[in-house]
Amino acid sequence: MDVLRVDDQLTDEERMVRDSVRALVAEKVAPYVADWFERGHFPARELGPELGKLGLLGMHLQGYGCAGLSAVAYGVACRELEAADSGLRSFVSVQGSLAMTGIHKYGSAEQKSEWLPRMAAGEALGCFGLTEPDRGSDPGDMRTHARRDGSDWILNGAKMWITNGSVADVAVVWARTDEGIRGFVVPAGTPGFTTSDIHQKLSLRASVTSELVFDDVRLPADAVLPGVTGLKGPLGCLSEARYGILWGAVGAGRACYEAAVDYAKTREQFGRPIGGFQLTQEKLAWMEVALGQAGLVALHVGRLKDAGEVIPQQVSFGKLANVRAALDVARQARTVLGANGITLEYPVIRHMNNLESVLTYEGTQEIHTLVLGQAITGIPAYR
Missing domain, CATH: 1.20.140.10 (Butyryl-CoA Dehydrogenase, subunit A, domain 3)
Incomplete structure (x- = not known):
């Protein structure tokens, strides 16, 4: 039904990505997604490794176990994922384009080596903490803040509407500091870092959506993303x-x-x-x-x-x-x-x-x- 035959413009590699994602979706998602939506459920832990095996997590990034494919190949994958459900594409997008990209672009060599290979494999899940309860379209006015305490950082604040929040092994969190807005790598289980899921949604029900709360979360000096300051x-x-x-x-x-x-x-x-x-x-x-x-x-x-x-x-x-x-x-x-x-x-x-x-x-x-x-x-x- 593609009258313009847009896919004729794809390369062989891009078509291979299309067909591989379609096959995965047909087997692992399509038969179940309506039930997930009705129940407000998304099997992140089960699907993560399956998506990782196919190279879909951080697939546009280079190195660290990432596929390093073209932007168009990544786009085609997103198209086929969202044809199943927007929640599935959101899961892959937050993992690869937000959490992994934040570490890949701005992280230290140690942060990249620690997190990216496991995230590319779907063994570790990530989320991205930017939006706040009262700060959506104006993130520059964020209230989450971090202050230095010796060589450590003390993080306080809250983030809202965070995809993958409660299932993530690591959160890339943005906070105001005396130096400007900085990014922090915050592992799950860090004392003072808690999550709670948002329920009663009538949209993106097959997706985990959470609030992140930071109450005097102490982070070491090497938790900050060294490669960028500012919005x-x-x-x-x-x-x-x-x-x-x-x-x-x-x-x-x-x-x-x-x-x-x-x-x-x-x-x-x-x-x-x-x-x-x-x-x-x-x-x-x-x-x-x-x-x-x-x-x-x-x-x-x-x-x-x-x-x-x-x-x-x-x-x-x-x-x-x-x-x-x-x-x-x-x-x-x-x-x-x-x-x-x-x-x-x-x-x-x-x-x-x-x-x-x-x-x-x-x-x-x-x-x-x-x-x-x-x-x-x-x-x-x-x-």
Whole structure:
């Protein structure tokens, strides 16, 4: 159903990644994910090693057991993961593009050697502590802080809406210090570091979402990430994760579209399949157009990234446009399925609910709009 045949532009290696991830998802995730969503469960410990064996954790990073594949290959993997569920792509994205990238970009040689090989294998899980209970779109105003005490650091504060939080073996945590914003590697079990899961979610239910609390957490001098000071540290990681989202959204939208097409071919009303009626065909045609355009945007941004030419505004363009397109596709697909569209027998309502979260995390729709607005006018409008 890919009228533009976007995947014809992929290399053999990128197609191999696509097919390998599809096979893994078909065997290990697709038969179970609706149940996970209904129960509010995600088997992080079981899936981590499976994803690690396939080289999907930190797959765009070099060395330390990471696959070192292209940005487009990573994007294709995110697309296929999110076609199963946004929670699965979030798990891989937080592990590789946030936690592992933070250590890989800014960590010491010792931090990299200690954590990255195990994280690439899925033996150690990570999370990324930036968002706070009252500080989402303005992380520069964070309240979490760390002060020096001799050669140690004392960390206090809280982080909210943290994917993988309670299952992580290590948290990459950003805090205000007298020197500016710094990143810290905080192992699970450190005295004073506690987590609690967020329940009663109606979106991203097949995902672990937690609050992190730091109460006089004492960290050694070598816990700090030495390679960066300032907000550019966490934002550099976020740009990597946002890139994965602009691909992943295409997968979520595609899953909804495929469900709508299959349903339209078999569901009969007035003596024939509803796919034979003009209004239904119009819906399907616009879904095809939206996903074709989103796929081209993802591929173009990916090629720019592989060439070392991508800029944050282009990632914002892709995240803003593609998530919005996928959400529109999901909503249209739900109307094609009618009442059946609100059940977990079909993937549409699950993706639709998940995409409501994807729309606002890793930079809300409004923030990415303002990024583009500043690029267009040269005038920042954040404050």
